[in-house]
Amino acid sequence: MNKQESSKVQLSGVVKKFGDNTVLHGIDLDIKAGSLTTLLGPSGCGKTTILRLIAGLELPTSGKVILGDEDVSILSASQRDVAMVFQSYALFPHMTVGQNVGYGLKMQGVAKDLRTQRVKDALDSVGLDGFQKRFIDQMSGGQQQRVAVARALILQPKVMLFDEPLSNLDSKLRRQMREDIRRLQQDLGVTSVYVTHDQDEALAVSDDVVVMKDGEIAQQGTPKELYLQPNSKFVATFMGDANIVEGKVVATGEHSQLSIDSITVKTDKPMPAEYMDKTIEIAIRPEALSLTATDNSVAGLPVTILTKAYIGAAIEYSVQWHTQELFLVSATGNQEFNIGDDAKVFITPPGIAPIFT
Amino acid sequence: MKQTQNTRSSHPIDPRSKWALWGLLAWAIIPWKGLEYGLFESSFSEILHAYAWSSLNTSVLSLLVFVLFLLRPWRSLPKANLLDAVLSLGTFVGIIFTAAVLKESLGYSAAIQLTFLLFIFSLALARLGFIQGDPFMTTAIVVIMASITIFVLFPISTVFSKVLYLEDGTFTPMAFIKNITSFGVGRTLMNSLLLAVTVGLSSTFLGLCFSLFTVRITKRFKGVARIFSMLPIVTPPFVIGLSLILIFGRNGTINDGLLALFGNGGLFIPSGSEGWFHRSAYIYGFWGIFLAQTLSFTPICFMLLVGMVSTINPAVEEASVTMRASNAQTFYHVTFPLLRPGIANAYLLAVISSLADFGNPMVLGGDYDVLATEIYFSIVGAQLDYARAATLGILLLSFSLLAFVIQRQWIGKKSYVTVTGKGSGGYFQPLPALVRRVATTVSLSWMAFTAVLYGSILLGGFVVNWGANYTPTLAHYEELWARGIGYGAWPSYITTLKFAAIGAPLTALMGLMIAYVTTRKRFVGRGVVDFSAMISFAIPGTVIGISYVLAFNTAPILINGTAIIIIISFIFKNMPVGIRSGISALSQIDKSLEEASLTQRASSIRTIFTIVLPLLRPAMISAIVFSFVKSMTTVSAIIFLVTADTQVATTYIMGRVEDGDYGQAISYGSVLIVTMLLVILLVEKLVGRSRIERA
Known part of the structure; x- marks a missing residue:
């Protein structure tokens, strides 16, 4: 044809x-x-x-x-x-x-x-x-x-x-x-x-x-x-898995920065100046989160392992972070954790999307 | 969009103008007025006088309007389509009302021209965006609505006006109250209701037993079940009543037998004693009708319930058993509750059928009068009391409709049985012993009884006089069939076949069209079509009969005494058959098939012919066959409409019954049963074969 x-x-x-x-x-x-x-x-x-x-x-x-x-x-x-x-x-x-x-x-x-x-x-x-x-x-x-x-x-x-x-x-x-x-x-x-x-x-x-x-x-x-770069919580959660957390805008412009708990992350999404210092929701893809041992010096969120599921190419974890549950995927071959272990979660772009309209 | 419309209006002849041209042609060459003696029996001057142009009459309206539509001087106005619609429909209504006021009976040409006016109206409506601008579907819907209005709603409303207005048009609501409270009406109503309520119980019980028996207890009687499901369809009215008389009547087998044993000079009675049994007419009255109706309607309940019983998913019973329930607990807590909506449905159907039944009470009623027969007796004979007949008709209609509305609104939505494409594995659990024993006993005895009954129908025609003289004879058959084609049963037999053959395709077409537009299309007035089509399910035949007599005995639509009115009554009495098979067939046909055809550039009319009709073919054939067969057994709707020229089989049999000539009545009945069975089996064979050819 x-x-x-x-x-x-x-x-x-x-x-x-x-x-x-x-x-x-x-x-x-x-x-x-x-x-x-x-x-x-x-x-x-x-x-x-x-x-x-x-x-x-x-x-x-x-x-x-x-x-x-x-x-x-x-x-x-x-x-x-x-x-x-x-x-x-x-x-x-x-x-x-x-x-x-x-x-x-x-x-x-x-x-x-x-x-x-x-x-x-x-x-x-x-x-x-x-x-x-x-x-x-x-x-x-x-x-x-x-x-x-x-x-x-x-x-x-x-x-x-x-x-x-x-x-x-x-x-x-x-x-x-x-x-x-x-x-x-x-x-x-x-x-x-x-x-x-x-x-x-x-x-x-x-x-x-x-x-x-x-x-x-x-x-x-x-x-x-x-x-x-989903522009809403709906799109973020509908297009694959997303962890919705709150964070504070610490830098605006072409590459904005957000602080979550004790750590600061960069995003790829430009953000207008009026959002400075505001607290907004952030969608984080599971593969942007990584687990590491608590004694690692990298800046991370303190978590406890809740569940662990082996799915072949990767291991899926859900972890407790303060009052919130996070979901993440770790390639097999990375360091493994067991249920009940304490660990640290660090965040690497891409896959971090501030949600604002 | 602009472009398309321009090309349309620059089309050489607008379809509306074309219909106007055809209308003018019909105006000129076909008689406008109704001919009292029909087209073939009228004299030349009568026909001449009936032409539109031979006198000043209502047809000037259509002449004027058709000429206007031919020219359409308003075609470039912005609201041209609206004007078309208003003008065509206005003329349609105007002609009918003017003719009614002038007492002018409308004839062939009027019918044709009115139809063309509807076509013009439909085309205009389509242009206004009705049914997404689809002229073919719009026309179908308009034609359906018009025919339902004229042949269902108008006659029914005439019945009401008959009891509310006097001859001179005075509104007298008190007359209805007087009629309704007059002597005998209350008793008749109570009789009908008592009968319907009890027959409902017995038929449903028997139907349930038999469906449990054939689906869950033994598979050996599958063939018998199939025969039984065909019996109500092919059994003409009166014959069950007659065979009951042969068995239980005053001179019936049972009476004779008991008399021979216990009567005067009986086997067990010492000589000299009078004996303690005397001839009795116990079969006439409530119990006779009860028995006959139970026999007639059990197969209807059976067909409904057997569907329910066999579509229960065995997995739910298995689930129940795995939760430690016994077979009995499973039956009473799972299976029976699942069947409950079906049982209620079967019950109401039997109630409606009992209320409408005319043949059995006619034969067995004795002095137990019911609404359906009382309507008849109010009109025939010396009484000729139309107001009383209409009052009884309204009562009968109200209770039928009530039962029907309950069935549809309340129970129709409560069906738990869902049909899915997935094959459901698993096995039914055994029924509890008590249920099994009751269902088996009841079913076997009922089968035996029905066999004896139908046996007596077939044999009854071959003896001189059942009860008095059992000498084998062919006299009844000879009397009916051997005196030449113009005598005995032949004229009515041929008339029946002719009317049924003309009516059946039309009935099927009407039913399928209604099924199609109500299930597939959304349009203004869909609810009205749906509702009026549905109430036709519940209108008892006698009420159709009385309403037609009242509505079509005067201008403008004077068709009483003609063959046309009988065929029309067949169509609207049996239309539900077509609707039902249409709806069930359409629910099997994925709507996206039609949409696929539309997106493949096929117009809606071509989609109907290339996709819908071929797929509906089996449904269409079965609708035609069943409306044919139902027409052959219709009696109540036409009893008031037949004349000496339009005598049909059922009315002929009724004449024989009234003369007490049971031998002939029963032989004619047997011939009808055989005819109908042959038709059904023949068509089934043909359709079956063509299906195999395709695959």
Whole structure:
């Protein structure tokens, strides 16, 4: 399949209500042409509704949906140049694989010969050429997933939409499929919007991640930005594990400094001067915390080991620090501690994010 | 968005104008007024006179409006679509009301033109953004709403107005109170309720025993269970009552047997003694109806409960046992509570069925009168008391609806049984000994009794006069079937098949459409469609009958005495069959299949035809078959509507029953049973085969 022209997607001021229930409260969202953008959030946050609004399966209560340069706000799904891969795949059980993939072309009146060729190409791109005559129930879960992707990309849509496409697969297959989808998307250069509630998946496939909460966008950015510089406690805890501790700002500017208990740490996040001397919350990733013996001279927080879990590549500890519990991960091979031991925790960037708005 | 709208309005002919053109065509070439003797029996001058242009009549309204829509001079106005909608719907309502006031009966052309007005209205609504601007779905919804209004809500409201208004239109609420307190009404109501409440208990109990028996005690009777689940569907009204008379009646087998043993000159009675047994008519009255209804409705309860019993997850029983509960404790504290909503549901269903039942009380009632039959007796014969019939109809409807609302609102939501895709492993625990013994005994005796009963139905037609003369004979069959195609049972048999065949596809279509729009679409008025469709589940046939008589006996919709009204009553009486199979089939079809089709650029109408209908095919076929079969056994809804020309099988049988000609009635019943079984088995075979072909 050829690389195709891609379009940006814009939502401006989109409100969606179902009866009295407001699901989206004025969403403004820009999705760059050719990018893969993930909508991430807990269930009920409105991420799937955004996807369905882009698809035209729902129409906005107010606000605009723009594909490329065209305002498609009131066009129905069949009038829009988008394609969608459904969570349940939504493959037509009464049709063969070939008929499923060729369905959209048939609806547009593409001649049979051309259709056969394009179905072949599309199936080939997902590694399923030769399966045209099979019925859907004769395909495995992973194969069905590929058929669904082939059916979506055959129309060479301006935008591809993925609604939790991997949630029905087991974890090994899921990893492989997400790499395949990412590679295909980059080969075709098609703008893609991807909904998931799995942050690992989001971090792995996306150019851009949009974290959502209660019908609003909590934060948008690259996976790295979101992980290392969350702007809220919600984003910090949703994007992986985070220890939320309190600290005092002791230096502002490009590289601010914070003092926590008796130690001072540097951050990568610029901070305006008015935060000087204020006490704020800080999200610290588990891998930014390290354990050391109490007699080590390095500056650290005094802790007691509460639990210890061996998980193969690392050991997970939870430790008591004053009244608070901290969670940290230590690579196997580092010095080991046992439950009840006293120890010291020191903090190394990155993975330290002051939370302020 | 702007662009698309421009291309739309610059389209050469607006679809609204097209429908207006068709409307004008219908105005010109099809008779506007109703023809008293039908299209084929009317004289040339009668037909000529019925044309819209042959006199000044209501059709000037439609003529004017269609011409306006053809030109649409307001097309560039900002509110053009709104104007379209208001004008088309206004004309629709206007024509009906004007015709009602002028006492003008509307005919074929009027029906067609009114339909086209609805199409125009739907297109305008779609442009206004109804159902996301989808013209096809909008039209479907508008047509459904209009037909429910005309053929369900309007007739029912006529029943109410009959008791609240006098002939001259005076509002007299006191008349209703007078009617309701008049002699016999209270007793009839109490009779109906007592019967319904007790029949509910007995049918539910038997149904529960039999479902425990077939699911949990032995698998040997699976085949029998299947036959039993088909019995209520293929058993015509009256025949259970008749077979009970054959067995328990005054001249029935039991009476004869007891008489031979203990009667005058009996085997155990010394000669000279009078004997202590005399012929008795104990079967007529409460216990007769009770027995007949229990036999009729137990299979209905069984079908509902067997589903519940077999979907209980064995794991919950295993969990209970692992917590040191005995089998008995497990049954009483886990299994039975899980079944309770199903039991309550089955009970209310039996209550509703008993209230609506007409055939059994008709045959066995004696002087035990119930609402359904009293409505009939108020209208036929010398009384002709429509107000009394309407009053009884309202009472019957209220109690049916009450039971139905309780069933849906209160119990419908309390089902614990969840269907998941996961196969549930594990084994059921044995039932407690007492439950096992009771269920087995009850089920075996009930099976034996039902077998004897249906045996007597089949045999009863082959003896001269059951009870008096057991000489084998074919006379009843010859009388019915051997006198040529125009005689005996043939005309009614053919009429029945014809009406059922016309009505069945329409019933299925209507039911499936309603199921589709109420489960898949959100729109203003969805609640109304949902509610009216649902109440049609609970409207007793007799009430449909009386309401149709009252509503369609005068202009503007004068269709009484025609075949059309019978087919329409079939459609709205049996629509729930279609709705139910539609809803259950649609719940199996993932909604995202349709969405996938839409995102593949298929319009909604193409999605319906390429995705929804093919997947609904099995549901559609079963809906058609069952509405066909149900139409064949419908009697209460059409008893007031048939004429000599439109006599159907059930009314013919009723005539034989009223003449006391039980032999013929029962032979005709057997023929109907065999016909229906053949239809069901044949279709099942065909559908089964085509399914295998696909896989």
